[in-house]
Amino acid sequence: SAPRATWESEERQPLLARRPRRPRRWWRAAAAAVLLVEMLERAAFFGVAGNLVLYLNSAELNWAGDQASRAALVFLGASYLLAPVGGWLADVYLGRYRAIVLSLLLYLAASGLLASTAFPDGRSSFCGEMPSAHLEPACPSPGCQYTWRATYCAPTLYAALLLLALAASSVRSNLTSFGADQVMDLGRHASRRFFNWFYWSINVGAMLSLLVVAFIQQNISFLLGYSIVVGCVGLAFFIFLFATPSFIIKPPTGSQVSSMLKLALQNCCPRLWHRHSARDPSSAQLLPDQRFPQPGPSPQEDIANFQVLVKILPVMVTLVPYWMVYFQMQSTYVLQGLHLQIPNIFPNCPTNRSEALRAQGSVYKIPEAWLLLANVVVLLILVPVKDHLLDPLLLRCKLLPSALQKMALGMFFGFTSVIVAGVLEMKRLEYINHNQTVSQQIGQDTYYAAPLSIWWQTPQYLLIGISEIFASIAGLEFAYSEAPRSMQGALMGIFFCLSGVGSLLGSSLVALLSLPGGWLYCPEDTGNINKCRMDLYFFLLAGIQAAAALLFIIIADRYERAAKGPAPQSCPRRDSG
Secondary structure (H helix, E strand, O other), X not given: OHHHHHHHHHHHHHHHHOOOOOOHHHHXXXXXXXXXXXXXXXXXXXXXXXXXXXXXXXXXXXXXXXXXXXXXXXXXXXXXXXXXXXXXXXXXXXXXXXXXXXXXHHHHHHHHHXXXXXXXXXXXXXXXXXXXXXXXXXXXXXXXXXXXXXXXXHHHHHXXXXXXXXXXXXXXXXXHHHHHHHHHHHOHHHHHHHHHHHHHHHHHHHHHHHHHHHHHHHHOOHXXXXXXXXXXXXXXXXXXXXXXXXXXXXXXXXXXXXXXXXHHHHHHOHHHHHHHHHHOHHHHHOOHHHHOOOXXXXXXXXXXXXXXXXXXXXXXHOOHHXXXXXXXXXXXXXXXXXXXXXXXXXXXXXXXXXXXXXXOOOOOEOOHHHHHHHHHHHHXXXXXXXXXXXXXXXXXXXXXXXXXXXXXXXXXXXXXXXXHHHHHHHHHHHHXXXXXXXXXXXXXXXXXXXXXXXXXXXXXXXHHHHHHHHHHHHHHHHHHHHOOHHHHHHHHHHHHHHHHHHHHHHHHHHHHHOOXXXXXXXXXXXXXXXXXXXXXXXXXXXXXXXXXXXXXHHHHHHHHHHHOOOOOOOOOOOOOO
16 A cells, blocks of 8 residues: 555645645635535436426426426436536636536526526516416327327427536536545545545435425425525525635646547548548548647557447446436336325315315425435435445455446346336226226326325335446446546546436437327327326336346456456556446
């Protein structure tokens, strides 16, 4: 350990020579500000994502269930898919500090636009007047007529959601490394502690949002709920600016994206590469680091990094079907929960039996989004248990699984979650087919639900939370530990990008199955899913996940066998377990 400490101190000497060591209270203030900003940003993000399906499915907008689920999956997918964009802009042009400031400003504007659609004057200004439409029960007869309607306010809402996704992805890709910069001179233990607290701040923000904002949105007003979202972003922006004097701010250092793309073009499309080199010989033969002398990886390092990327990418790509399953938690799981019986928060209150008060919305239902808390609580409890008890025990017994083995285990729990959801949906449809339904008022909207308690969804949420501990955290561990130092940030961005690809593929699958003849095509049942076959959709996802898991095991086995081969002694491989 002594030689490593000496090497690390020498590595940091140039950076320390350029600025005096600051008092410890400045490090703490900077790290605390970053953690608080992250908590508020996550509270705002889950304030949008937690009840997005319910908002789009409400009487104010009257989107069909498949349309609302698709929009939620697009928003969640884009918030991950766009992560490399913010990181690239920060690396090349803005620097992390300016990128975060501009992202929070965009966040504030986009959340304000979304909030403006939650009251009548705002909707009429941005969307025009809504055609008269009402939520209807299932079509009473097979021959009844149904008139197709376009989704109301779709351009404005999709614009707001995509801008929010861009802002959230930019904050995600830059705030993590910016926070680590604040404590890097305190040593590796300080960095590890920062990441632990950073992960907790994410889940604390999610918990506060789901407990408070989701309840307000479902039982009081979406306008008030989205106003809280705007307030969280505004407060995060103010705290970040207020803490600026305590921050370590680094200038942009450049990006390897152009070099990686050039090498990919040269290896994958040699004919196209020869045409390009004929038009621009100097650009084709010389990498940017040769033409413009500046600090950064050499051409040889670029080639070595590209070879590492080619080995790692197949492993990460086979994780995409897991993300298709994971993001059901905030889309189709929510839609399923709206059609299960949701209990009142105050079931013994006399006012709950008053139909007059019921019509005025005085009965408070448990927010369906609260089931996401099962995922959050699992993470808050099991992550410290795993870190302080389970992993040390397995390490002493020499049974600690590698990152790839943990990812495979996470896929298994994701597969189990979607199987449980499919079985529950089969049972729900049995009640529906026997005309055993209950009409429940959620906000201003009526849903025709099966007489099954929504608490039956708890196992699928718990299982998806356990899967996240293994697949998501181990995936980040794999991307960080296997990447060269100069590409760790890039591979983190690719990891988040591929998770967004999984969400968008899930959205595309919903859209495909919503076409005439598909399992999710039920236009005569607008606003409800009682004539759809969502159970078959869940089982299809389970099949895709199972096939991907088998492919992942094969690829991971080949990767680990290749990694155990002879390696240069001067460049030892970091432990990925």
